[in-house]
Amino acid sequence: MNRPTEPYTARKPSRIQTRNRKRILEAALDVFSVEGYRGATLDQIAQAAGLSKPNILYYFEGKEAIHVTLLNHTMETWLEPLHRLDPAGEPLEELLRYIRRKVEMSREYPRESRLFANEILQGAPRMRPHLEDGLKPLVDEKAALIARWVEQGRLAPVEPRHLIMSIWATTQHYADFEAQIAVLMPEGDVWDDALAHVETMFRKLLAPRPD
């Protein structure tokens, strides 16, 4: 039985393979993002995907392989906006655009945000290398850029890495703690207010001179 996932099976994937792998990942995202890695079961994933458990194992080497695939894919999507931070742009506008995009992403991909949060909460056991190789260099680069902007007086003085942390914290919070938000916030467009609040917050923090 040659698994389609075996490394040396370089065949291009059939239509069925493409469809089913996508189904599985979609279902697994649903399950992992709320249950965490250990909390999720292959049976849950199989049922959510509408496939039998052995069939899931036909497409992926195992539970962990599914999780890792999901994590890596998410990581790319997640970092893309930070990549876009443009050294040639106007500092405040660049950062506000980044922040706005991050809020959008929390609204649009809450499952991905929670998947990630779960992994980090548990000490990033399946992702530490990826953090070192993928995330750290990018953050170092952008932190340096922000530091330059500050030196040039085009942003209020701010510790770049902590700025980035607080942007992530405030934006992802709305996705990760949705269950809490649902209880505390009055009905209505939480997201619009959230966007306005976060934007005000960072505008005031970063404006080179107080408005």
Place this chain on the structure above:
Amino acid sequence: MNRPTEPYTARKPSRIQTRNRKRILEAALDVFSVEGYRGATLDQIAQAAGLSKPNILYYFEGKEAIHVTLLNHTMETWLEPLHRLDPAGEPLEELLRYIRRKVEMSREYPRESRLFANEILQGAPRMRPHLEDGLKPLVDEKAALIARWVEQGRLAPVEPRHLIMSIWATTQHYADFEAQIAVLMPEGDVWDDALAHVETMFRKLLAPRPD
């Protein structure tokens, strides 16, 4: 076999009971806070507590009972600083004191923060009632207080609930995402810088007139 935990056993707990229940809760906090509810096992907890598994079950009705006990206890500690927000105080100073205390707590009780985060991430299945009864009224009350302060022009205009969210988000982030912070931050006193950063951030956001 009369369990000491049975409701109608109103006996005051023996010295051994007090000691062992404390041990178990301490061990369980270690385990639950990194593994989440489903990820944690009674064996892990038993081993961490230095007790046998059946002995754990002698002191608590079951896995869930331990988790709930921990959650409820944590919730109190967690909310105490918000309770202290004083209507008679100077608004900006009151809020900054609250924020400082929250940073302290994330530094001092990261496990509690993660325990809580895990529960909320998973949709707060074992805590929703407690959120409604305990958390919501308090937040409503303090949000009203902040709204009053804003009306009186003693704080910059801000949506109170979102302010509270962003305080929680920024402060707890340092505990909950510690694994990520460890990778991204250069060695040194992350916490001191974090405190300074967060304080600046909210000072600028809240100061009734720009400094």
Place this chain on the structure above:
DNA sequence: TCGTGCCTTGACCAATTGGTCAAAAGCCTG
């Protein structure tokens, strides 16, 4: 249409897990 190789699954397995129980071991008090 036929067969070859891709896809699917029922049955099964070993390990883990939350929990039970009866008996043994401490421990305290009269």
Place this chain on the structure above:
DNA sequence: CAGGCTTTTGACCAATTGGTCAAGGCACGA
């Protein structure tokens, strides 16, 4: 130091879980 309680545990159990496997179903090119 005896008797009755509290505490502790080894042995056990049923359910769940990740994973295997051989056999059957199916699609599609020749």
